[in-house]
Amino acid sequence: MTDMKAQESSYKTDELIARDIDAYLLKHQHKSLLRFITCGSVDDGKSTLIGRLLYDSKMIFEDQLAALEADSKRVGTQGQNIDFALLVDGLAAEREQGITIDVAYRFFSTENRKFIVADTPGHEQYTRNMITGASTADLAVILIDARKGVLTQTRRHSYLVNLIGIRNVVLAVNKMDLVGYDQDKYEEIVADYAKFAESIGIKAFTPMPISGFMGDNITTKSANMPWYQGPTLMAHLETVELDVAADQVRPFRMPVQWVNRPNLDFRGFSGLIASGVVKPGDAVRVLPSGKTSTVTRIVTLDGDLQQAVAGQSITLCFADEIDCSRGDVITLADAPVQVADQFEATIVWMADEALTPGRAYWLKIGTQTVSASIHAPKYQVNVNTLEHMAAKTLELNAIGVTNIATDRPIPFEAYEQNRTLGGFIVIDKMTNATVGAGMIHFALRRSQNVHWQALDTSRETHANLKNQKPAVLWFTGLSGAGKSTIANLVEKKLVRMNRHTFLLDGDNVRHGLNKDLGFTEADRIENIRRVGEVAKLMTDAGLIVITAFISPFRSEREMVRQMMQPGEFVEIFIDTKLADAEARDVKGLYKKARAGELKNFTGIDSPYEAPENPEIQIDTSKITPEQAADLIIERLIP
Amino acid sequence: MVAADETVKLTHLQRLEAESIHIMREVVAETEKPVMLYSVGKDSAVMLHLARKAFYPSPPPFPLLHVDTTWKFKAMYELRDRMARESGMELIVYQNPEAVAKGINPFDHGALHTDMWKTEGLKQALDKYGFDAAFGGARRDEEKSRAKERIFSFRSANHRWDPKNQRPELWNLYNARKAKGESIRVFPISNWTELDIWQYIHLENIPIVPLYFANERPTVQRNGLTIMVDDDRFPLNPGEVPEMKSIRFRTLGCYPLTGAVESYAKTLPEVIQEMLLTTTSERQGRAIDHDQAASMEKKKQEGYF
Ligand SMILES: Nc1nc2c(ncn2[C@@H]2O[C@H](COP(=O)(O)OP(=O)(O)OP(=O)(O)O)[C@@H](O)[C@H]2O)c(=O)[nH]1
Ligand SMILES: [Mg+2]
Numbered sequence: 027m028t029d030m031k032a033q034e035s036s037y038k039t040d041e042l043i044a045r046d047i048d049a050y051l052l053k054h055q056h057k058s059l060l061r062f063i064t065c066g067s068v069d070d071g072k073s074t075l076i077g078r079l080l081y082d083s084k085m086i087f088e089d090q091l092a093a094l095e096a097d098s099k100r101v102g103t104q105g106q107n108i109d110f111a112l113l114v115d116g117l118a119a120e121r122e123q124g125i126t127i128d129v130a131y132r133f134f135s136t137e138n139r140k141f142i143v144a145d146t147p148g149h150e151q152y153t154r155n156m157i158t159g160a161s162t163a164d165l166a167v168i169l170i171d172a173r174k175g176v177l178t179q180t181r182r183h184s185y186l187v188n189l190i191g192i193r194n195v196v197l198a199v200n201k202m203d204l205v206g207y208d209q210d211k212y213e214e215i216v217a218d219y220a221k222f223a224e225s226i227g228i229k230a231f232t233p234m235p236i237s238g239f240m241g242d243n244i245t246t247k248s249a250n251m252p253w254y255q256g257p258t259l260m261a262h263l264e265t266v267e268l269d270v271a272a273d274q275v276r277p278f279r280m281p282v283q284w285v286n287r288p289n290l291d292f293r294g295f296s297g298l299i300a301s302g303v304v305k306p307g308d309a310v311r312v313l314p315s316g317k318t319s320t321v322t323r324i325v326t327l328d329g330d331l332q333q334a335v336a337g338q339s340i341t342l343c344f345a346d347e348i349d350c351s352r353g354d355v356i357t358l359a360d361a362p363v364q365v366a367d368q369f370e371a372t373i374v375w376m377a378d379e380a381l382t383p384g385r386a387y388w389l390k391i392g393t394q395t396v397s398a399s400i401h402a403p404k405y406q407v408n409v410n411t412l413e414h415m416a417a418k419t420l421e422l423n424a425i426g427v428t429n430i431a432t433d434r435p436i437p438f439e440a441y442e443q444n445r446t447l448g449g450f451i452v453i454d455k456m457t458n459a460t461v462g463a464g465m466i467h468f469a470l471r472r473s474q475n476v477h478w479q480a481l482d483t484s485r486e487t488h489a490n491l492k493n494q495k496p497a498v499l500w501f502t503g504l505s506g507a508g509k510s511t512i513a514n515l516v517e518k519k520l521v522r523m524n525r526h527t528f529l530l531d532g533d534n535v536r537h538g539l540n541k542d543l544g545f546t547e548a549d550r551i552e553n554i555r556r557v558g559e560v561a562k563l564m565t566d567a568g569l570i571v572i573t574a575f576i577s578p579f580r581s582e583r584e585m586v587r588q589m590m591q592p593g594e595f596v597e598i599f600i601d602t603k604l605a606d607a608e609a610r611d612v613k614g615l616y617k618k619a620r621a622g623e624l625k626n627f628t629g630i631d632s633p634y635e636a637p638e639n640p641e642i643q644i645d646t647s648k649i650t651p652e653q654a655a656d657l658i659i660e661r662l663i664p
Numbered sequence: 665m666v667a668a669d670e671t672v673k674l675t676h677l678q679r680l681e682a683e684s685i686h687i688m689r690e691v692v693a694e695t696e697k698p699v700m701l702y703s704v705g706k707d708s709a710v711m712l713h714l715a716r717k718a719f720y721p722s723p724p725p726f727p728l729l730h731v732d733t734t735w736k737f738k739a740m741y742e743l744r745d746r747m748a749r750e751s752g753m754e755l756i757v758y759q760n761p762e763a764v765a766k767g768i769n770p771f772d773h774g775a776l777h778t779d780m781w782k783t784e785g786l787k788q789a790l791d792k793y794g795f796d797a798a799f800g801g802a803r804r805d806e807e808k809s810r811a812k813e814r815i816f817s818f819r820s821a822n823h824r825w826d827p828k829n830q831r832p833e834l835w836n837l838y839n840a841r842k843a844k845g846e847s848i849r850v851f852p853i854s855n856w857t858e859l860d861i862w863q864y865i866h867l868e869n870i871p872i873v874p875l876y877f878a879n880e881r882p883t884v885q886r887n888g889l890t891i892m893v894d895d896d897r898f899p900l901n902p903g904e905v906p907e908m909k910s911i912r913f914r915t916l917g918c919y920p921l922t923g924a925v926e927s928y929a930k931t932l933p934e935v936i937q938e939m940l941l942t943t944t945s946e947r948q949g950r951a952i953d954h955d956q957a958a959s960m961e962k963k964k965q966e967g968y969f
Contacts, residue, residue: 047937051863059676087942116808117827118961128830130811131804133857140676142855154832158814161834271671283689288722296718298686298836303672327720335672339685339718352693376832390837393693451837458841460831638844 057135060268061142062194063159065187066169067179068148071200073126075169075238076145077110079260082245085134086113097121110238114145127152129159136264148179153186153423154376157463160187161449164268165194167259172205172235175215181222182409185425188228189372189465191445194266195223195231198259203237207250225412232262273336277361278302278310279439279447281392282354286341294325294341295350297393300446302358304342305333309359312350313437318359319344353394355437355447363447366469367435372427373400375420377454377461383419384551386585387461389432391450397433397588399555400452400462404428420462429470433588441465455581456635488568492526496565497662498590501574502583502637503600504629505615506607508646508654509574512600515655517572523663528564530557531574545626551582558586565594578628580635598658599640604629606647677864684711684852685718686836687815688799691850692725694840695797698850699756701786702728702747704740705916706872707801709747710861711853713870715799716751727754729798731789733781734759735770735918737894743873758789770920771899777918787823790847797840797848805857809961815854821845825965862939866932875913876935878927882906889923914939 042050064072080086086094094112102109103124114130115121126147134141144159160166166187170180187195197219205211216233223231234243235254242248245260257265279300286294304310308321323343324331334340342356350356357363375381383402388395403426406417420426441448452462489496499516501509510531520527536543540556543549554577561571577583587595607629608616619627626632637643642661644654674682691698700715702708715724728751730744748755763780770777790798804811814830816838831839840848853861865872875892882893884906891898893906898920900906911924912935925942929935 043937043940047933050940051866051933051936054859055677055863055867056675058673059679113808114811116812116961119828127828128812130808131855132811133805133855135859155830158832158834162836270673274671283686284693284719286719286722292721294721296689298682325721327717333672335674337674337679337682339682339689341720388841390839393690445835449835449837451832451834451839453839453841458839458843460833460839463832463834 053137054135057138057140058268058270059140059142060165060263060266061144061163062165062167062263063144063146063156063163063192064167064169065146065156065160065183066148067171067174067177067183068125070148070169070171070174070180071238072148072167072169073111073114073130073145074109075167075198075200075236075244075259076130076132076143077113078238078241078244079143080113080132080134081110082241082260083134083136085132104239125149128155131159136260139264141263146183148183150179150182150423153182154374156183157186157190157374157376160190160192161463163190163192165196165263165266166192167196167198168231169198169200170215170219172199172201172208172211172215176218176222178410180219182423184223184228185226185407185409185412186374188226189374189425191442193229194268195228196259196262197231197233199233199235200238202235202242202248202251203240207235207242207248209235209251209253212254232256232266234259234262273301274303276301276336276444278304278308278356278358279363279444280304280340280342280356281394281446282350282352282356283393285351292343293347294323294343295356296339296341297356298339298446299334299336300392301336301444303333303335304340306330310342310344310356311359311362312348313355313357313362314365314435315349315354316362317348317350319346319348321345353392355392357437363437363439364469365435365437367432368470369430369432369438370404370427370467370470371430371441371450371464372425372467373403373420373452373462373464375422375424375426375462377459378422379454379461380422381420381462382547382551383428384548384555385579386433386455386581386588388453388455389430389450389464390453391436391438391466392447394436395453396436397585398452399431399585401429401431427467430464433585438466438469440468455584485566485568488566490568492568494525494568494570495594496568496591497570497594497596498561498565498586499570499572499596499598499658499662500561500577500583500586501572501598501600502577502640504602504604504607504634505576505627506610506612507600507602508651509576509600511651512644512654512658513572513574515651516658519655519659520570523659525570526568527570527572529572529574530561535560547626547632550626551579554579554582554586558589561586562589565590576628576634578632578634580637583637596642596662597637597640598642598644599637600644600646600654601636602646677860677867680853680856680860681714681717681864683836683855684714687838687850687852688715688718688724690838691797691799691840691848692719694838695848697793697795698726698797698799699729699790699793699795700724700726700753700799701801702730702744702755703801703916704730704736704744704747704873705801706861706865706876707803707853709870709872710856710864711799711801712747712751713868714852723752726799727756729756729758729789729793729795731782731785732757732759733777733785733918734764735777735781735920737873737875737892737916737919737922739873739875740916743871747871756789756793758785758792760785760788769897770918777921790823795847796842797850799850799852801853802851803856803858803861804851804854807960813851813854815851816840817849817851818842819847819849823847825849827961827965858939859936862932862936866936873916875916877931878910878912878929880908881911881924883909883911883924886920890926891922892919892924894919 098109130145146156146159212235236243280297284296311318325341389398403417405414406426439447448466564571618624619630814833912927
């Protein structure tokens with residue numbers, strides 16, 4: 027860096043600090059907060075720009091600067107010069123490769139504002155990390171390398187920025203030093219980007235020509251580009267108008283995080299207000315139940331509040347003892363949110379393993395986690411052409427629109443209206459990884475209109491009449507493990523005890539209800555889903571349902587468990603070693619599978635995921651089917 | 665609902681406070697056995713204060729865990745016991761029995777000291793009590809690998825951090841699901857800066873260890889650091905007499921490893937003023953970070969907090 031000294035910024039340390047620290051603190055205390063990201067294609071200079079901003083706003087201490095100088099010489103990309111990117115690229119792997127892998131959060135402040143900046147990676151492979159940074163940002167600086175112009179990743183990131191709902195966009199045409207500070211080049215890129223921006227719905231953006239490396243138009247106006255009349259990047263960041271209170275002018279909504287119950291005399295509902303304002307005396311409604319009450323107190327350690335606004339974490343007390351727990355949403359009584367169980371949403375897929383339509387995933391929205399299945403996408407978006415492409419699934423980094431069904435109705439709002447009640451993450455039930463992120467558009471008509479018919483004869487009535495507690499005894503295990511044999515014995519014994527039962531197995535289901543299904547992974551999932559739904563209806567009718575299906579996937583068994591009333595699902599793992607089942611081979615199926623005549627055979631070329639915590643586990647190498655059946659009955663009816 | 669002109673502007677500290685409280689409540693709602701790592705420093709002080717706010721009028725529904733090295737400043741032990749009493753929380757003090765037996769100390773054992781007392785001690789304590797989530801007071805502005813870490817940071821069953829494979833973390837939706845044996849470290853004050861911490865302590869009147877304020881204290885020089893001689897275990901050179909100096913600390917750890925700064929700042933505003941005018945980072949006072957450029961990342965991968 028030859029002329030670093032000459033480029034010294036105008037952001038001098040606040041002289042107020044030395045003169046009157048109390049006054050400074052008072053001022054600092056009332057600074058506003060701006061969260062922004064840098065994004066764009068690989069090597070466009072995002073990290074360098076942030077390093078430069080930190081440097082110019084005097085956020086780099088002497089010891090850090092000395093380390094930076096040494097690091098720059100050792101692993102930098104700029105020869106003997108300072109490589110500002112090293113201030114941000116903090117992981118060993120990043121420094122070795124000279125790229126950004128994960129978001130870095132950095133902090134700086136000026137006289138009027140405090141900034142949290144997230145430096146996001148440009149590589150397509152790390153798009154999920156870019157989204158992580160973008161999801162909490164108020165503003166995005168999209169960088170373009172002046173030599174390269176608008177690239178695929180510039181488009182992808184712009185699309186995501188707009189999708190996430192960032193309305194303040196800066197287009198920083200970077201590396202102007204490498205194109206001779208050429209105005210025509212700059213204008214050309216801005217015009218090119220403007221066309222694209224309009225086509226994806228970015229209504230406005232602020233363009234500026236910069237060099238992060240040389241410091242042009244970062245904190246001081248560039249002498250190299252007298253033709254540019256606009257503000258420097260820092261000046262823009264300091265003054266750009268933020269609609270901080272937008273959430274407050276909308277109706278009150280607060281997802282309940284935690285019920286505060288220190289003793290019998292106090293019951294409070296804790297949460298972070300998502301929108302609006304609340305005051306003691308307000309009439310509120312709890313969703314999905316629809317119960318109403320009145321706010322009596324807003325409790326905090328610093329004393330009760332007379333009002334609380336969006337963005338504050340509080341605890342509310344009600345006048346009535348109404349049911350309200352984690353996952354519920356408290357709203358103004360006369361301005362509630364909708365409740366539905368089917369939605370259309372945009373999904374960004376973030377896992378190496380593609381989306382499996384129909385499979386049950388966890389969906390976390392607000393403070394609620396529900397089981398949900400995602401339909402095959404209606405279409406996937408090509409971020410380059412914006413074309414809607416047909417798609418059977420969503421691969422890593424794909425963006426698509428699809429319908430989603432949750433296992434119970436949830437309170438929500440469209441993402442456009444309310445990020446908290448309309449944004450969700452998708453979690454894989456097996457690996458617990460966050461595999462997708464979504465934004466709700468609207469509820470599907472059919473879910474709003476198909477109201478549950480309130481039945482006059484309740485499931486309790488059915489069960490009482492039969493003098494029993496309904497249950498689903500879900501047998502799972504390899505083919506030939508002994509599921510059907512033991513299940514049959516259990517049913518016989520229960521019938522002898524005057525219990526009302528029904529056995530569902532491959533034979534009576536595959537030939538009728540599910541005769542349209544084969545043995546692909548998707549069909550197997552659907553098979554189990556239908557069996558689950560039938561079993562659920564039967565428990566409503568008061569029956570003890572016994573099922574005997576291989577049901578090899580943990581997530582499907584979990585899906586069925588979620589369908590049932592708590593405690594009614596009993597998973598029974600018939601644990602037989604593959605070698606033993608194969609040795610028995612009653613139906614000759616293993617032989618066929620080994621010969622390659624049967625495809626997708628569990629245990630051979632399709633996995634069996636053993637239950638981790640089954641209610642009952644039977645080791646068939648240790649006890650006979652008779653003993654197994656007795657043991658199961660004993661556990662059920664002690 | 666309010667009219668647009670009646671809206672309230674939350675300050676950045678109010679926003680940070682609300683975010684931290686939200687994070688703590690999520691952990692309590694979604695994990696089985698959380699614990700708060702309490703190191704008695706200023707960041708721990710703020711974290712504990714936020715926890716009391718988050719669950720008021722209940723006491724925070726988790727214990728405090730102090731992974732002790734037996735080499736902290738005396739004043740730290742005093743404040744620790746007082747804060748546990750005042751918050752109504754259980755305090756668990758854990759000392760790695762192997763380090764106790766071997767008499768591991770910062771003078772004879774170098775890097776092994778941190779490794780055995782802190783890294784190993786922490787892992788042992790978490791395993792012993794079966795905690796599946798641990799709050800830590802680390803901030804992203806402290807160090808470059810911290811700047812990369814999620815608020816909910818996953819650890820494998822053997823406590824390793826995989827920096828190249830972190831879960832995406834969108835909005836304020838935290839995924840706390842994990843397999844048996846895995847655990848999470850949660851950093852509720854990730855987005856606070858050193859200045860925010862001081863300012864909050866000032867505004868909220870949070871008790872902190874008096875060593876953060878300047879006073880005359882006995883000191884010696886070691887490896888370019890000014891070290892305070894806190895007790896008679898400190899090996900002085902033959903004929904060496906500690907020199908009384910007006911010093912204070914920007915960060916607190918094991919007393920033989922923590923460098924002091926010369927200072928006359930006796931009040932919080934004065935401390936903040938010095939901090940703002942200084943030209944070195946707070947981590948400079950810690951011996952542990954100087955080893956190598958990416959040392960913190962390596963330590964974290966191995967299970968250091
Ligand atoms: N001449 C010149 N070089 C620059 C400028 N900005 C960045 N560079 C160089 O471009 C290279 C890439 O910069 P980075 O800041 O690492 O790019 P990035 O956008 O953060 O890259 P990823 O995060 O990996 O996507 C480095 O060698 C920088 O020094 C600039 O304004 N002018
Ligand atoms: Mg980068």
